[in-house]
Amino acid sequence: MAIHFDLAALDMLVTVAEMGSFTAASARLGRTQSAVSVRIQDLEAQLGQKLLERSRRGVTPTDAGERLIGHARRLLTVEREALDDLGGQAASGRLRVGVPDDYVDAYLRPLIARFAAEHPRVELELRCDLSKNIEPALAAGEFDLAVVTQDPKRPKGELLRRxxxxxxxxxxxxxxxxxxxxxxxxxxxxxxxxxxxxxxxxxxxxxxxxxxxxxxxxxxxxxxxxxxxxxxxxxxxxxxxxxxxxxxxxxxxxxLSVGLIMGPQPGLAARRFAQALRDEMAAPRLAA
Known part of the structure; x- marks a missing residue:
């Protein structure tokens, strides 16, 4: 019998890993903590592998969890792209991005022109600051997504690059x-x-x-x-x-670990910019 992934459960797994706790993840997802926990337990039972570890520092993925999260993000991106395509949606509105300025020239500058050409109805607003200031600003709703240097003691978000x-x-x-x-x-x-x-x-x-x-x-x-x-x-x-x-x-x-943090319920423009950023950050850099 073929095994198929539950995309909603994968979304929950990714969110728990990004938020570092079931409590914060359930608030973002609009689900109860027990519902999120049960769906991830079902996923672990399906695969026969532990995906998350709990500790005093929060919730972190196991090695198997890290591998699955990488696949999950790609599957969820394809799902969103299919829904956008069939719905005939075009990204529009204001997109607010927070980023330390040392990542702007290296990673954002090459993609900004391409993104603007592909999404002419999006107004891109870029604000540079220290990562420790960007993270609470994102939580307060001041950004739609952020690129940060992750705190090695408590990393947040999706790892983009070392x-x-x-x-x-x-x-x-x-x-x-x-x-x-x-x-x-x-x-x-x-x-x-x-x-x-x-x-x-x-x-x-x-x-x-x-x-x-x-x-x-x-x-x-x-x-x-x-x-x-x-x-x-x-x-x-x-x-x-x-x-x-x-x-x-x-x-x-x-x-340094460079991370991507998405705001709750990211819009189409944020999701497309995030994917463009993943592609840019994955590309090898040429030595100066």
């Missing part, structure tokens, strides 16, 4: 040779900042903060001036900067 952090300095300048490393970093509240400082402290590398900015352009401009180094996402490195590493007495860094 973005390596790299050390950079200006070409023709050697600030990394100073005994106390001069640093340019994002302002306090940036999720990468404490991890960068922790890496330097763990390596015993003396450092001092000489410049901070809430925007990528500010940090890059300071580094291009030649008086400091910084750590930025690999996709944001311009040709004017060179990469540094262990040979420069700098510690290895980490990867």
């Amino acid at each position: 973005e390596p952090m790299v050390w950079v300095a200006a070409r023709g300048h050697r600030p990394e040779l100073q005994e106390t490393l001069p640093l340019a970093l994002f302002s306090e509240g940036c999720r990468a900042r404490p991890r960068i400082l922790a890496a330097l402290n763990a390596a015993g590398r003396a450092h001092r903060l000489v410049f901070s900015s809430s925007h990528t352009s500010g940090v890059i401009s300071a580094v291009e001036a030649g008086f400091c180094v910084s750590a930025i996402t690999e996709s944001a490195v311009p040709h004017s900067l060179r990469r540094l590493g262990p040979a420069d007495d700098l510690p290895p860094l980490f990867e």
Whole structure:
């Protein structure tokens, strides 16, 4: 006998994983918590595998759950596209997107023109801010969707991409040779900042903060001036900067997890923009 997926149950599974709790997911879905839990239990019984783990930190997918969620998102997207196509719908209205500005040039800029051409009735409103500010703003209804650097302790949303952090300095300048490393970093509240400082402290590398900015352009401009180094996402490195590493007495860094968070009951424009973003983020990036 053929086995078929219950798309409503898959939608519940994806929502629980994105929200990190059954309570928040049931509120978004407009269903009782017990109804959501039962449908996911039925899904686990059907597959013979545990899909979610509960802990004090919330609900997280198992390895099997992560794999199924990837398939589920594609199935749900196809379902929505079929319904939109048969319903003859065209995306329209205002689409509000929140995103840290270091992801704009790398990922959003290439797709904005295409999206605008394909959806001329959509008014796209883009607001840049720190991820820690974007998440509560989305929850408050200020955005329709958001791209964020996920909090490693409590990640929210759909994982789009892992973005390596790299050390950079200006070409023709050697600030990394100073005994106390001069640093340019994002302002306090940036999720990468404490991890960068922790890496330097763990390596015993003396450092001092000489410049901070809430925007990528500010940090890059300071580094291009030649008086400091910084750590930025690999996709944001311009040709004017060179990469540094262990040979420069700098510690290895980490990867940031880039996530997509959808508002409750996303409209057609939000769903189509999210899919365009998934496609763009999945594409390999060329080194600067």
